[in-house]
Structures are given as C-alpha cells and as structure tokens.
Amino acid sequence: MLELYHAEPASNSLKVLLCLKEKGLEFVSHLVNIQAFEQHEPRFLAINPDGQVPVLVHDGTVITESTVINEYLDQVFPAPALRPADPIECARMRVLTKYVDEYFRPALSQIGWQLMIHTITDRLTPEEFAAKLARIPREEKREKWRIAAAQGYTAEQMAAWRRTLAEGIGKMEAALASGPWLAGPHYSLADVACFAMAANMPGRFSDIMSETVSPRVMDWHRRMRARPAVVAALAMPSPMQAAARARGRPA
C-alpha cells in the first residue's frame, strides 16, 4: 500500500503527485495543512522528524525528500519510465532536478513565503506564532520564517531570488532547444520537477516567464498542462480548502 502525506498540489507535493498520477498508482492521500504548520506537529514529526512534506509510506516504510521519492517510485514501478534509459540523458535529468532543489525551489519558496506570510500570521497571536516557530526542526527554516514575519526580506534579497528564477527559466529555455522535453527526447522527472515549481508562474512572473522571454518554456507548459496525469494532480484537493469546508459545514 502507498500512502502520501502532502500539502496542496504545488511545489514539492505536486512533484510527487505528478509522478504517482503519471504511473497511474493508487494511494491513500493524507492532507497536511502546512499553512497551519501541521507538518511540525508531534504526530507528523513522528513520521518525518525533518517536519517536511511530502512523505511517502510504502507498506509501512517511510521515504522522505520529493526528489528521492520520485526516483524510488520509478525504480519500484518502472512503467511508464520517468528516468531516461540513456545515461547521458539521465544525467541531464538529475542536473536539473538537483538545480530545482538547490536553487530554483528555495528562491521561489522565499518569494512565496514573503508574499503570504501575513495571511498566515494574522490569524495567530504573537505567542501562538512563536510557539509554532519553536517547533520547526531545522534552524535555517525557523530563522527564515521568523525573519519573513518580523521584518520581511530586503528588496535586495527579493531581487536576488527573482534573478535565480530568471536563471532557472533560462536553463529550461536552453534545454528545450534540443528536445521536446527538458532532459531530451523523453518525458522525465526533470519535467515533473520543473513543472511542479513553474506551474503557477505564468502571469505571476511575466517578466521572467512569458511568450516573449521564454517561448519554448511556455509551449512546454501548455503541453504539460494537457497531460491527463498533470490535470489529475492539479485537481487534488488543497488542505486549506478542506479546512475551510470543514469550518463552514461542521459535521
């Protein structure tokens, strides 16, 4: 049995949802409301002490880290293959998934966090927020969230993260010059990882991702959105919607 602990279909949670749907795998979905900091509650930390979603549980064994989970799923459920058989193409795939993890996703996450922090913290007293922060296992994340809430990031930091996003879209645009998909001829975990991040960027980052600056990325984005597995993954419920529904219509 496969179980997935995940947030709304965006970022790292979307990354694993895209892979599961592409392979047509059934799984038990456990929604984690990261805007309510549920990923730092004791019952979730018992599953993943890092306090991060998504987490896959396969027949009782916990697997963490979205990039590792997707490689695992492709090894255990090889059809359809999402890792190119050609080793060079596979290396290109891994350079991109690694770049997403180390540069693109952190930049996007910081910008997103800055934009939404007050919709989260406004619902809490300072004491409640401090208590939630104190439970975050990783010091760097605790610090990042504290700063965003307290004073916000500087214009300089925000500009640097936007430059990273532009660099990443530039890498994707360059990669798509030599094949329909990011690693080359085959749809792969590189497309999955990049789309998980870029899904909602058109319109919101029009100076970085648009028909003018990244026509191949825009075409790829349209082809991604037309895939049934992508449609299915994006249709997965959001924990915030679920929580709002639960509040509006108590059982």
Add this chain to the structure above:
Amino acid sequence: MLELYHAEPASNSLKVLLCLKEKGLEFVSHLVNIQAFEQHEPRFLAINPDGQVPVLVHDGTVITESTVINEYLDQVFPAPALRPADPIECARMRVLTKYVDEYFRPALSQIGWQLMIHTITDRLTPEEFAAKLARIPREEKREKWRIAAAQGYTAEQMAAWRRTLAEGIGKMEAALASGPWLAGPHYSLADVACFAMAANMPGRFSDIMSETVSPRVMDWHRRMRARPAVVAALAMPSPMQAAARARGRPA
C-alpha cells in the same frame, strides 16, 4: 575515454575520485588549481559554465555535479555496484547524498573557506582578487567569497555551520547503528559522499567527530581508510603541490 577535471583529493573532487578508483576505471586526470581560481578561467568555463569542479568528460560529453557524475558512473560501469539494488536502501543512500550536497558540504566549505581565505588572498593585490571574484559565475558564491575575504563570517554563522556538521555526523552515527555502511548492508555512494567530506575531520573537529561522540563513525572512517580504492584516491596529487613543484623546479 574518461577525463576528470578535478582539484586535490578532498570534498567534491574526492567524491568522484573515490568512485572511479572503486570501479578500477582508467581516466585522464586534469588538475584544476582552485586556490588559484583556475575553475573560473575562460578555458575552464568553456567546459563547465558553472565554474565548478569536478567535471567528467566521457568520450567528449561533459557531465557536471559530483553527485550526478557518480550516479552516471554507476549506471555506465555497473561493477562493482555502488547503488544498492534494494530500492529502500537506494533511497536511504540518496537521502544522505542529498543531505551532504545541501547542508553538510556547504557548512564545511564555508568553515574551510574562512580558515584558508587569507593564505589565498595574501598572494594577490586587492585588484587581482577583485578581478578573480568578478569572474565567478554564481552570484551566491561571489558574495560568499567576497564576505569571507573582506570581513570574515560572524561567530554566529560559524557556530551555526558547526552545528550543521554535528547534525550530519549525528545522522551518520544513527545510520551506522543499523548496518556496516551508511545506507545499510552494502557499501554505496552514500559512504563515498560522506567520506569525501569527513576524510580530514578527525583531529580538526574533535568536538564533533571522535571516539567519544561518534564511535561508529570513527570505526567506519577506519574501515573506509583501509579500502584500497580510498588509499588510491587520497594519494592523487594536489594541484597546489604540483604548482609548488613546478615553481621550485622550472622546466
């Protein structure tokens, strides 16, 4: 033909050297003197625009990123296998190699950089150093090196990086409770990646890695050092030694 562009046998360069030696692969060694910033010179940037070593060139095709290179080598030259056949063990391996890339290695690199920066910059005029900095492709690295040289990192930053190293050694100690090697029963790229970072830590970080605080890691470190491939990798020349020899005995 395999060619490797690499620095001294430490950190990410050691990571790939360990893998090549373990598999008994012949390769052409191209030494890159990173203390002279050769990795940012135009002839190296033509090979890897990111300006980072190591770089593998296999029959003319460039492969970057040490973690990706090692996965590639294991796919193309599968004997002896350095990725566990068991998918769960393989996922444990990848969680560790990813942790090394994202947390452990950056922390170790910042500390090392702080300790050695002036042995590098003292040889240069401020103008020469500024010119070398300006060639660094990645903005974050440029900034990191500039700060280390200009004012040094704060005691707070250094302490945070030391806590990350302690966390990493703690993860290794915990992993070794359930098997002789870091991913479990089999020697893998997790051992390779962790040893590439921890090779020189005993003695230098005795509060973090010692018989008292990490006995299993110390035992593993001894078993690592006894492997012929590890001995061979550590015996690879250092570009600084080569440069010093060249200066001392001009042709």
